[in-house]
Amino acid sequence: MADNIFAKIIRKEIPAKIVYEDERALAFRDVDPKAPIHILIVPKKDIARVSEAKAEDEPLLGHLLTVAAEIARKEGIDVTGYRVVINKGAHAGETVPHLHVHLLGGRPMNWPPG
Numbered sequence: 001m002a003d004n005i006f007a008k009i010i011r012k013e014i015p016a017k018i019v020y021e022d023e024r025a026l027a028f029r030d031v032d033p034k035a036p037i038h039i040l041i042v043p044k045k046d047i048a049r050v051s052e053a054k055a056e057d058e059p060l061l062g063h064l065l066t067v068a069a070e071i072a073r074k075e076g077i078d079v080t081g082y083r084v085v086i087n088k089g090a091h092a093g094e095t096v097p098h099l100h101v102h103l104l105g106g107r108p109m110n111w112p113p114g
């Protein structure tokens with residue numbers, strides 16, 4: 001059983017501001033938000049990072065994106081726009097070894113990212 005912080009949030013061993021949950025995914029507010037809306041969407045399945053997802057995980061990966069889009073509509077950032085980010089590895093700044101999709105919105109963002 002994984003003991004990283006997101007695995008503990010999924011098991012409800014530590015609190016989080018949960019905004020969405022179904023049988024395959026959980027979404028909660030980032031504890032250190034980088035935008036007015038910053039929500040993390042995670043699979044309940046233990047997948048450390050996107051590079052470790054298997055072909056059998058493809059429906060689950062797609063589900064995380066449709067959940068992100070649904071949350072964006074509920075949070076009122078669908079019209080103004082938002083960014084969906086997955087960090088993998090040191091150069092991208094991955095810090096938690098459980099796959100997570102960042103949903104960021106509520107302000108204009110630069111491109112390319114820093």
Ligand code: DGP
Nearest residue numbers: 005016029030031032087093094095096
């Ligand atoms: P990443 O850098 O892509 O691995 O993003 C990890 C994010 O997780 C980062 O934005 C901060 C957030 N985070 C870390 N610990 C916690 C926590 O205990 N609770 C919540 N809600 N977010 C956390």
